[in-house]
Each structure stands twice: as structure tokens, then as C-alpha cells.
Amino acid sequence: MIEGLLTGFWLALGLASIELVGYGLLLVWLPRASNFTALERFALGFGLGALVLTLWMLGLTFLNIDFSLPWVLGPWLIILNPGWALGSRRRLWYNDLRQLWSTGRKIVTLGYGCGWTWRERAWLILLVLAFAFALLRATLYPLWSWDAVTTWGLKAKAFYLSRAIDLSRFEAHNYYPNLVPLLMTYIYLWLGGVIDHLVKAIFPLWGGCLVLMFYSFLRRLQVKRPEALLGTAFLVLNGPTLITHFFIAYADLALTYYTLVSAGLLFLWLRGQAPAGSLILVAIFGGGMLWSKYEGWPLVMINFMAAALTLLWLGPSDRGRKFAALAGSSFLTMLFYLPWRYFCLTHQMIVGADHVGGFSPAQFWHAIIYLLQALFWPPYFGLFWPVVILAGVRWSREALYSPGLFLVLVTLGNLAAIVLAYAMVPASVAEFPLYMRATVDRLLLHGVPVSGLLLAAPLAAWNVSLHNTFNYYRGCFPRQILKG
Amino acid sequence: MVGLAPRQNPGSRRDWLVTVILALWLAQVGWLSWWFAPEGKDLINRLLTGQIGAAIRQEEPFSQGLAEVQKIIPPAATYVFLDRYEAGKENKARYLLYPRRHILLNPQIRPAPLFDRLVREQAEYLIIRDGLPPAARYFLEYPNHPAFHYLMESKAGTVYRVRPDLLVGGFYD
Structure with a gap:
């Protein structure tokens, strides 16, 4: 009993340390003018902490230093010493703690006594139930899902036992980026062993951060609290795919989270609504996309290309400055890939050979048909894609003359990239349909929350007396974006 | 499509398309709970019996x-x-x-x-x-x-x- 409690304590401390590192860095790095809310800093902090800790673990491998808590966490605690770095922002984190406490209390009490309507409470109850299920499903069961056992969990176990990135004793897509296995290794260091059911607590927590960011983006896009809660529940409770990823220890959830943050902040930046320092976060979280999964590469490129095309099409008067800022951000993102690329080169690892072959027209057409089926097949994403497509088509005219174009381009770009990837995958005629069936929901998942932001317009317009939706889109954009 | 347009006078008329979508979605939430029901049942059993973690693998x-x-x-x-x-x-x-x-x-x-x-x-x-x-x-x-x-x-x-x-x-x- 006491041993179990102690293990739970170390697990909580390990997860809290990831949050602490990321949150602390956000406080130190972000300009004072930055108006991220406490909830956003919390949700961003976990992703940032996971990214820097695991990249640092890669650095330790380069330095031939074995993984241990003092080496992995120690330097960050020194940098974020409360007497120095965090001390200078004492008031900020004190206020954040108070706000988080208040939000946490509202969630725990399901909004009772806070003046919430029954509808708001209903959406909140649905979300709380989903997360309670995911948390228990994650932490009570050992690793069992295919890729968790074959790739991510195996690597985490190997890294923990060898205290380094040691890929010498197996072949499991060794060139794949290692954010998730290294983060699991980090938790194993706290737990003192390979306890592969508790380590999965990472995933519902990460899912929670993703959902908080989605909710925050909706709120920033002028969606009121009841509709934002509805939109968030609509995202989570639509088909079993997203909920399943909250507990199966795949890297797809991490990629989905980083994609949402990077693209969401880019969208706010295009609208002129992004908090100060957002473009740097776009780059850093873009780096998280690259470090989460091999599929992060095309998604990062789609994000930046969609932003560039949107700027080009809208032609704001300060487009030169904006293009330069975007180029700088994309360059910074690419830097995050270099350490792992260098590792692959020095270890003679061939990248992508098992996923990229020649272009097959037959597979291309087959992929288009299957993808269309997958978008409308309820056991994948429920009503999510039909409703998003409906919203996209309804507001296509408005989107064409506003930064909303970015979301449309990102959505179409993601779908096109999936089709192209399937057209190039080296697979036999017999195994190709099986391959698609096994992977299409995951590939679609990466773009789901970003595309879900297309629902901001109908949700914002729901109970607000705006003149029309075009005004909704236009109202908060800098004038120069709309017409130079 | 009309249904998704913003209301000029909130609450004055029912938005049929939004209502249909919401009803379908809530039905889908019901279906989702049915989908996860076997896992939920197993989870509750395990919570009650304490048969969790590595013990599950050994079954x-x-x-x-x-x-x-x-x-x-x-x-x-x-x-x-x-x-x-x-x-x-x-x-x-x-x-x-x-x-x-x-x-x-x-x-x-x-x-x-x-x-x-x-x-x-x-x-x-x-x-x-x-x-x-x-x-x-x-x-x-x-x-x-x-x-x-x-x-x-x-x-x-x-x-x-x-x-x-x-x-x-x-x-x-």
C-alpha cells in the first residue's frame, strides 16, 4: 500500500517537473507584454517541458552522459532557480496559481456555484467523464496497443535500461524521432523502473493540455464560454479515435498537440491577435512536431506554406515584414530537426526508406476514395469531419478574403499530404488496403483540432448578434491584412 | 446552410440545422458510450478487484x-x-x-x-x-x-x- 502511494507520488512529481520546466521557461522567455492566460501557460508548459527535456536527453547522449535525474532535470532547475529566473516573475506565477486553482475548482465542482448554466455543466460533465475514463484506462493497464509495444514503449524501455539512446539491439523504425520514448524514459527515471502502466499517465495529461489549448483558441476567436465548451466537447466526443489516443501511448497525440499549438498561434498571428512572443512559440512547437513523429515534417511545411500563401493572397501593406518574420520562424523550426538528423547520420541510419517509395497512380486513386470514406465513417471521427466541411463550405467566400483562408489551406494541405503519402508508400496490392485501414485514422487525427478551429465562426456567431459572419471574420483583423 | 448563419435576434427562432446537428451529435455520444462500454465494465471490475497493472499482462x-x-x-x-x-x-x-x-x-x-x-x-x-x-x-x-x-x-x-x-x-x- 505504502509502496503504491510512493510510486504514485514519484509519478506525480515526475509529471509536475515536466510542467514546471516548460512553464518556467515560458515565464522567463515570453515578453512581459505577452497576454497568455494562466490556462494557456499551463497547457503550453507541458509541451514545452516535454520538448526541452527530451532534446536535452539527446544532447546527453551526444555528450556520452548516462541518463539520470540530476543530469536530465538538474540543469533546468538551476536555470529556473526561483531565487533568480522565476523570482523575477513572482507576481505572474502567483496570479497564475490562483487562476489555475479557481479553474480547477470549477472543473471539480462541475461548475456548481459559479453561475454556470445547465448546458455549460452538461458539456463539462461529458469532458470530465471522458478524461476520467482515459486516465483510468491509461494507468491501470500495461502497454498493449501495437505501436506502443512495437516502437514507442520498446524504445523507452531500451533507453531506460541503457541510460542512453541505444538502438543497437533492435530494429523498430530506428530513424523515427524520439520525443515520446524519451519522455517515457524520463518518467521511468522518476519511477525507478519500467512500470509501463503508470507511465501512460503522460497521455491523458497531454490530451488535457491539447483540449485546454483548443478551448483557449476558441475563446480567443470570440467564442463565448458555453459555445467554447460545446465546441471542445464536440472535438473530444466525436468517434473513438481521439479518446483512444488519450490512453494508448502513441506519438500521434503529441504530434496532434504540437500541430494545434503551432498552427493555432500562426492563425492568431495572421489575424493580428497573437500574444507577444507567439511567433517564437510557433517555431518551438513546430520543432515539437518534427521531434514527435516523422510525419511532423510535411505538417510543418504545410503550416508555413499555408501562412505564406494567405499573406500573399491578402497582400497586407506590411507583407515584407511579415514574410521576413515567417521565414525566421520557419528557419528556427528547422533547427530543431538538426540534432536528430545529425544523430541519424553519425549512426548510419537510413531515414524514410520504409515509408517513401515511388509514386503509384493506382494507390493514389485508391487513397482518395478511401480517405473520403474515412472522413464520413462515424467509427473514426463521428460527425466531426462532415460538420467541419459544412462550416468550411458555408464560409468559403468569407474565408477567401480573410486569414480564415489559412485554416482552409491547412485542412486541404493535410488531406492532400495524406493522399500523396499513400500514393508513395511501398506496399503490395494485397497489403495496401490493410495498411490504409490501420493508419488513416491516425493521419487524419493530426489535423483534427486545427481543422476544428473552422468551427469557431459558427460557434462565435451562435448567440451573438453580429451583422453577418463576414463581419465576424473581418472585425478583429488588422485592416491592412484585409485590404492593403 | 441557412441554419448555421448567425441569429439576428437570439432565441427568437429555432435554428433547424443546428438542432439537427446537435441531436445527431448527442445520439453519437450515446453510441460512443456504448462503444466504450465493454472497456468501462472491465475497468470497473479491475478497480473493484485490484487486478491492475502488470497483473493484467500475466492473465x-x-x-x-x-x-x-x-x-x-x-x-x-x-x-x-x-x-x-x-x-x-x-x-x-x-x-x-x-x-x-x-x-x-x-x-x-x-x-x-x-x-x-x-x-x-x-x-x-x-x-x-x-x-x-x-x-x-x-x-x-x-x-x-x-x-x-x-x-x-x-x-x-x-x-x-x-x-x-x-x-x-x-x-x-
Whole structure:
């Protein structure tokens, strides 16, 4: 009993340390003018902490230093010493703690006594139930899902036992980026062993951060609290795919989270609504996309290309400055890939050979048909894609003359990239349909929350007396974006 | 499409499309709870009985077998596992038996390539989950074959100790 409690304590401390590192860095790095809310800093902090800790673990491998808590966490605690770095922002984190406490209390009490309507409470109850299920499903069961056992969990176990990135004793897509296995290794260091059911607590927590960011983006896009809660529940409770990823220890959830943050902040930046320092976060979280999964590469490129095309099409008067800022951000993102690329080169690892072959027209057409089926097949994403497509088509005219174009381009770009990837995958005629069936929901998942932001317009317009939706889109954009 | 347009006078008229979408979505939420119901039921049972974590894995015969195999193969050893990848068993073996080095080969492999691989990889153990073709079986089960020594029949498969140094010569078949 006491041993179990102690293990739970170390697990909580390990997860809290990831949050602490990321949150602390956000406080130190972000300009004072930055108006991220406490909830956003919390949700961003976990992703940032996971990214820097695991990249640092890669650095330790380069330095031939074995993984241990003092080496992995120690330097960050020194940098974020409360007497120095965090001390200078004492008031900020004190206020954040108070706000988080208040939000946490509202969630725990399901909004009772806070003046919430029954509808708001209903959406909140649905979300709380989903997360309670995911948390228990994650932490009570050992690793069992295919890729968790074959790739991510195996690597985490190997890294923990060898205290380094040691890929010498197996072949499991060794060139794949290692954010998730290294983060699991980090938790194993706290737990003192390979306890592969508790380590999965990472995933519902990460899912929670993703959902908080989605909710925050909706709120920033002028969606009121009841509709934002509805939109968030609509995202989570639509088909079993997203909920399943909250507990199966795949890297797809991490990629989905980083994609949402990077693209969401880019969208706010295009609208002129992004908090100060957002473009740097776009780059850093873009780096998280690259470090989460091999599929992060095309998604990062789609994000930046969609932003560039949107700027080009809208032609704001300060487009030169904006293009330069975007180029700088994309360059910074690419830097995050270099350490792992260098590792692959020095270890003679061939990248992508098992996923990229020649272009097959037959597979291309087959992929288009299957993808269309997958978008409308309820056991994948429920009503999510039909409703998003409906919203996209309804507001296509408005989107064409506003930064909303970015979301449309990102959505179409993601779908096109999936089709192209399937057209190039080296697979036999017999195994190709099986391959698609096994992977299409995951590939679609990466773009789901970003595309879900297309629902901001109908949700914002729901109970607000705006003149029309075009005004909704236009109202908060800098004038120069709309017409130079 | 009209239904998704903003209301000019909030609450004054019902938005039929939004209502239809919401109703469909709520029905879908009901379907989703039905989808996860078996998992939820199992979860509640486990919470009540305290049968969680590693104990769940030990309910599975294959994992029980691997736990037995784990005791006889040293961590630094290399073993060849004969199985089909699609069966979804060898990945569990690789995960649970790590850090033992794992080499997967098709169970239909002919004797010559099998022996060649055992020599090249210096594999000291062989686990057969599925049946081998008679020719390979003959070599492995030949009572006096010096390179193979039958160890055990576990729920994970048949385990042999291999002496790759005794598998000499070119392999032809």
C-alpha cells in the first residue's frame, strides 16, 4: 500500500517537473507584454517541458552522459532557480496559481456555484467523464496497443535500461524521432523502473493540455464560454479515435498537440491577435512536431506554406515584414530537426526508406476514395469531419478574403499530404488496403483540432448578434491584412 | 446552410440545422458510450478487484510463457523468434524479453537459411511459436544433433538452446 502511494507520488512529481520546466521557461522567455492566460501557460508548459527535456536527453547522449535525474532535470532547475529566473516573475506565477486553482475548482465542482448554466455543466460533465475514463484506462493497464509495444514503449524501455539512446539491439523504425520514448524514459527515471502502466499517465495529461489549448483558441476567436465548451466537447466526443489516443501511448497525440499549438498561434498571428512572443512559440512547437513523429515534417511545411500563401493572397501593406518574420520562424523550426538528423547520420541510419517509395497512380486513386470514406465513417471521427466541411463550405467566400483562408489551406494541405503519402508508400496490392485501414485514422487525427478551429465562426456567431459572419471574420483583423 | 448563419435576434427562432446537428451529435455520444462500454465494465471490475497493472499482462497465456522464457535466456543473449509479424505476438516477445537481442524469422523458413542466420547472428536460443516445416523440425528434433538442445515447451512457444559454433559448413537444401 505504502509502496503504491510512493510510486504514485514519484509519478506525480515526475509529471509536475515536466510542467514546471516548460512553464518556467515560458515565464522567463515570453515578453512581459505577452497576454497568455494562466490556462494557456499551463497547457503550453507541458509541451514545452516535454520538448526541452527530451532534446536535452539527446544532447546527453551526444555528450556520452548516462541518463539520470540530476543530469536530465538538474540543469533546468538551476536555470529556473526561483531565487533568480522565476523570482523575477513572482507576481505572474502567483496570479497564475490562483487562476489555475479557481479553474480547477470549477472543473471539480462541475461548475456548481459559479453561475454556470445547465448546458455549460452538461458539456463539462461529458469532458470530465471522458478524461476520467482515459486516465483510468491509461494507468491501470500495461502497454498493449501495437505501436506502443512495437516502437514507442520498446524504445523507452531500451533507453531506460541503457541510460542512453541505444538502438543497437533492435530494429523498430530506428530513424523515427524520439520525443515520446524519451519522455517515457524520463518518467521511468522518476519511477525507478519500467512500470509501463503508470507511465501512460503522460497521455491523458497531454490530451488535457491539447483540449485546454483548443478551448483557449476558441475563446480567443470570440467564442463565448458555453459555445467554447460545446465546441471542445464536440472535438473530444466525436468517434473513438481521439479518446483512444488519450490512453494508448502513441506519438500521434503529441504530434496532434504540437500541430494545434503551432498552427493555432500562426492563425492568431495572421489575424493580428497573437500574444507577444507567439511567433517564437510557433517555431518551438513546430520543432515539437518534427521531434514527435516523422510525419511532423510535411505538417510543418504545410503550416508555413499555408501562412505564406494567405499573406500573399491578402497582400497586407506590411507583407515584407511579415514574410521576413515567417521565414525566421520557419528557419528556427528547422533547427530543431538538426540534432536528430545529425544523430541519424553519425549512426548510419537510413531515414524514410520504409515509408517513401515511388509514386503509384493506382494507390493514389485508391487513397482518395478511401480517405473520403474515412472522413464520413462515424467509427473514426463521428460527425466531426462532415460538420467541419459544412462550416468550411458555408464560409468559403468569407474565408477567401480573410486569414480564415489559412485554416482552409491547412485542412486541404493535410488531406492532400495524406493522399500523396499513400500514393508513395511501398506496399503490395494485397497489403495496401490493410495498411490504409490501420493508419488513416491516425493521419487524419493530426489535423483534427486545427481543422476544428473552422468551427469557431459558427460557434462565435451562435448567440451573438453580429451583422453577418463576414463581419465576424473581418472585425478583429488588422485592416491592412484585409485590404492593403 | 441557412441554419448555421448567425441569429439576428437570439432565441427568437429555432435554428433547424443546428438542432439537427446537435441531436445527431448527442445520439453519437450515446453510441460512443456504448462503444466504450465493454472497456468501462472491465475497468470497473479491475478497480473493484485490484487486478491492475502488470497483473493484467500475466492473465494472458503468451505473456506467462514469456515470463518463463525470461528466466532461462540471459539478458545479454541473442535469440531467433520464428513467427509471422502479423500475428502480433513477436512484438510482445521483443518488448518483454528486451534487452535480449531479438531476430524475427518466418516460421516457414527452410533449414539452410535458418542455420545460416543462427550462425551469422551468433544466436544462442531459438523460439518457435508456430509450426516449422518438417525438414527444419527434423534437424531441430534429431536427438543427437549437437547444435540444438531442446529446453522447454512454454505457452510462448518451443525453446531450444543453440550452439552456433557447431553449425559448420555451407548450407544447401
